[in-house]
Amino acid sequence: MKNDILTAMEERRSVRKYKDCPVEEEKLDAILRAGSFAPTGRNLQSPIMVVIRDAATREQLTRMNAEIMGTPEVDPFYGAPVIVIVLADRSVPTYIEDGSLVMGNLMNAAYAVGVDSCWIHRARQEFESDEGKALLRKWGIEGDYVGIGHCILGYRDCEYPTTRPRKENYIYKV
Amino acid sequence: MKNDILTAMEERRSVRKYKDCPVEEEKLDAILRAGSFAPTGRNLQSPIMVVIRDAATREQLTRMNAEIMGTPEVDPFYGAPVIVIVLADRSVPTYIEDGSLVMGNLMNAAYAVGVDSCWIHRARQEFESDEGKALLRKWGIEGDYVGIGHCILGYRDCEYPTTRPRKENYIYKV
Numbered sequence: 001m002k003n004d005i006l007t008a009m010e011e012r013r014s015v016r017k018y019k020d021c022p023v024e025e026e027k028l029d030a031i032l033r034a035g036s037f038a039p040t041g042r043n044l045q046s047p048i049m050v051v052i053r054d055a056a057t058r059e060q061l062t063r064m065n066a067e068i069m070g071t072p073e074v075d076p077f078y079g080a081p082v083i084v085i086v087l088a089d090r091s092v093p094t095y096i097e098d099g100s101l102v103m104g105n106l107m108n109a110a111y112a113v114g115v116d117s118c119w120i121h122r123a124r125q126e127f128e129s130d131e132g133k134a135l136l137r138k139w140g141i142e143g144d145y146v147g148i149g150h151c152i153l154g155y156r157d158c159e160y161p162t163t164r165p166r167k168e169n170y171i172y173k174v
Numbered sequence: 175m176k177n178d179i180l181t182a183m184e185e186r187r188s189v190r191k192y193k194d195c196p197v198e199e200e201k202l203d204a205i206l207r208a209g210s211f212a213p214t215g216r217n218l219q220s221p222i223m224v225v226i227r228d229a230a231t232r233e234q235l236t237r238m239n240a241e242i243m244g245t246p247e248v249d250p251f252y253g254a255p256v257i258v259i260v261l262a263d264r265s266v267p268t269y270i271e272d273g274s275l276v277m278g279n280l281m282n283a284a285y286a287v288g289v290d291s292c293w294i295h296r297a298r299q300e301f302e303s304d305e306g307k308a309l310l311r312k313w314g315i316e317g318d319y320v321g322i323g324h325c326i327l328g329y330r331d332c333e334y335p336t337t338r339p340r341k342e343n344y345i346y347k348v
Contacts, residue, residue, distance in 0.1 A: 001204040004178040005286035009208040009279050030175040034183040036344045039281065039293060043338055050346045057348070094295060097323065100274030105183050107213065108282065112179035119213060121268060139348045149271065164217055170210045172224045174231070174313045 008111050013161040015116035018080040018154035022053070027113040028082065031153065034109030035084075038101035041094030047102045047148065050139060052083040057135075061085075061150075064132065068125045076120055080152035085123060087136075087145035099148030106151040116156040123147025182285050187335040189290035192254040192328035196227070201287040202256065205327065208283030209258075212275035215268030221276045221322065224259040224313060231309075232257060235324075238306065242299045250294055254326035259297060261310075261319035273322030280325040290330040297321025 028051070035049055052058055061083060065076040077083055086102050088095035103119055110117040126132045127147035136145065202225070209223055226232055235257060239250040251257055258280060262273035277293055284291040300306045301321035310319065 001200055001287055003286055005182045006204055006208055006283055008179045009283060010211045012211075012213075014213050026175055030180055032345050034180055036340045037184045037186075038278065039186075039188050041293075041295065045341045045344065048344060048346060050348055052348065096270050097274045097277070097293075097295075100271045101278045103271070104212065104275045104278035105282075108279075109180055109183060112177055113175060119215075119271075121215065121271075139346055141346065166210045167219045170219065170222060171206050172222060172313055172315065174224055174226065 008108055012108060012111040013163070014118040015156040015158070015161065016078045016118060017156060017158040018078055018116070018152070019157040020079065021081065021155050023082050023115055023153050027115055028153070030113055031106055031109040031115065032084070035102045035106040038098070038105040040098040040101065041092060044092050046089040046092035046095045047099040048087050048141065048145065049102065050085040050087070050141070052085065053081060058083060061126070064126050064129070065120070065122050068122045076122070077150070077152050078118070079157070080154040082153040084151040084153060086148045086151065087123070087127060088148050090144045090146045095146060096148060103149045103151055110153055115153050118152050120150040120152055123149050182282055186282060186285040187337070188292040189330040189332070189335065190252045190292060191330060191332040192252055192290070192326070193331040194253065194255065195329050197256050197289055197327050201289055202327070204287055205280055205283040205289065206258070208286075209260075209276045209280040212272070212279040214272040214275065215266060218266050220263040220266035220269045221273040222261050222315065222319065223276065224261070224315070226257040226259065227255065235300070238300050238303070239294070239296050242296045250296070251324070251326050252292065253331070254328040256327040258325040258327060260322045260325065261297070261301060262322050264318045264320045269320060270322060277323045277325055284327055289327050292326050294324040294326055297323050
């Protein structure tokens with residue numbers, strides 16, 4: 001079976017080198033909208049998405065994330081012009097799963113509008129820190145939010161990555 | 175912006191009443207394939223999917239899940255003819271996120287081929303129990319796997335659920 005939706009999930013790749021070129025507002029809004037329609041436990045909609053585009057905040061997050069990774073000279077966001085931070089409300093038992101489904105929809109929707117993406121981890125540690133908590137306050141976000149992931153968005157400055165083979169024992173029909 | 179992929183993510187709903195009618199093998203395989211192409215941390219492909227269709231095992235899982243929920247008279251799988259259990263390898267730090275992305279692809283792919291779906295929780299507790307561990311052994315699954323979720327699949331025996339409004343503060347453009 002083949003259709004555009006199945007193909008999107010099969011052809012989408014994580015991209016790790018970006019041009020310094022913005023993502024159109026209309027495309028960004030379509031991507032965020034798809035994220036907001038991810039299903040969530042008991043429809044509590046525990047996640048939020050924070051969109052970062054200004055250079056100063058991207059540099060700050062880059063420094064924070066690289067420090068957590070232990071390699072301060074590396075750019076963990078690969079020069080992407082947009083960083084969508086997904087966080088979720090710790091008081092909801094399914095918050096990690098909920099936030100992850102938002103991340104998945106963001107990445108699939110990016111593919112759907114011709115934008116490249118990648119999940120970048122370490123959001124949890126970033127927003128557990130005092131510096132991260134200060135950012136949330138600055139952005140007007142109240143409540144006990146845990147970082148789930150960063151979905152970076154932009155246009156690739158590299159060849160489209162090839163598909164890597166799936167492991168043999170992914171599926172058990174019992 | 176509109177296209178089939180964006181529409182799928184917006185229109186897919188969780189369905190909670192199923193006909194006693196199987197899912198075609200070709201459709202099931204397309205859904206599972208999409209699941210296997212979900213991105214995973216460091217491409218370690220930490221999840222696995224176990225497909226349950228026989229009545230005896232579905233009844234066993236129904237009993238186990240209902241007992242965890244504390245409501246033994248309820249069918250937590252809503253009569254769905256297919257239960258895809260997603261588990262993930264605990265030794266991979268991103269295992270919950272990885273497994274959740276597989277779940278998300280399964281649900282979106284189901285929509286793509288006209289099959290209804292819903293995420294059913296409590297897989298973690300199910301496969302932490304001795305009974306759950308015995309099932310894994312019976313299925314030939316070795317290793318330290320944690321239950322992430324059940325993706326139930328089938329054809330709805332109800333009206334298509336309506337879209338529920340998104341919360342106001344889902345997206346922060348800062």
